[in-house]
Amino acid sequence: MELKTVKIEKPEDTNVIIGQTHFIKTVEDIYEALASSVPGIKFGLGFCESSGECLVRVEGNDKKLKKLASKNALNIGAGHSFIIIIKDAFPINVLGTIKKVDEVCTVFCATANPVEVIVAETEQGRGILGVIDGSKPKGVEGENGIRWRKEFLRKIGYKL
Numbered sequence: 001m002e003l004k005t006v007k008i009e010k011p012e013d014t015n016v017i018i019g020q021t022h023f024i025k026t027v028e029d030i031y032e033a034l035a036s037s038v039p040g041i042k043f044g045l046g047f048c049e050s051s052g053e054c055l056v057r058v059e060g061n062d063k064k065l066k067k068l069a070s071k072n073a074l075n076i077g078a079g080h081s082f083i084i085i086i087k088d089a090f091p092i093n094v095l096g097t098i099k100k101v102d103e104v105c106t107v108f109c110a111t112a113n114p115v116e117v118i119v120a121e122t123e124q125g126r127g128i129l130g131v132i133d134g135s136k137p138k139g140v141e142g143e144n145g146i147r148w149r150k151e152f153l154r155k156i157g158y159k160l
Helices: 026-035 064-074 090-101 143-155
Strands: 002-007 016-021 040-048 056-060 081-087 106-111 114-123 128-131
Touching: 002 064, 016 090, 016 128, 026 040, 026 081, 026 090, 040 064, 040 114, 056 064, 056 143, 064 081, 081 090, 090 106, 106 114, 106 128
Parallel strands: none
Antiparallel strands: 002 114, 016 081, 016 106, 040 056, 040 081, 114 128
């Protein structure tokens, strides 16, 4: 077995969701879930088919994001994995809906941070072991950090 890391390519103004699913129907079901969740959302979806032709299946409503999602999915190359690149919405707006898609088994991450995917490769194929999402902690928050966090969540409208 060989371990690899795959860096996800994405513009800074986008978010990414990476997960595992089990059926080619996922492509259309995730498309519908995203398109009906947030007005104006832009996204690209890449899905790694793991039997038959073993193609990266691609959907979305933004040509550039579709191309980027397909490139990242091909680089990951893990059967039944998917990657969604989102613009003009946030994972918090769609994550619950994505998790409710019948074919979705696992969500590894949903983030705007730089992401590396840890992939194991065997003679049979590839699988995602996990992700590295952003940077490691530099310490524990104190009073100023708590105050900043609470003010920030209210400033962006997620708390009263």
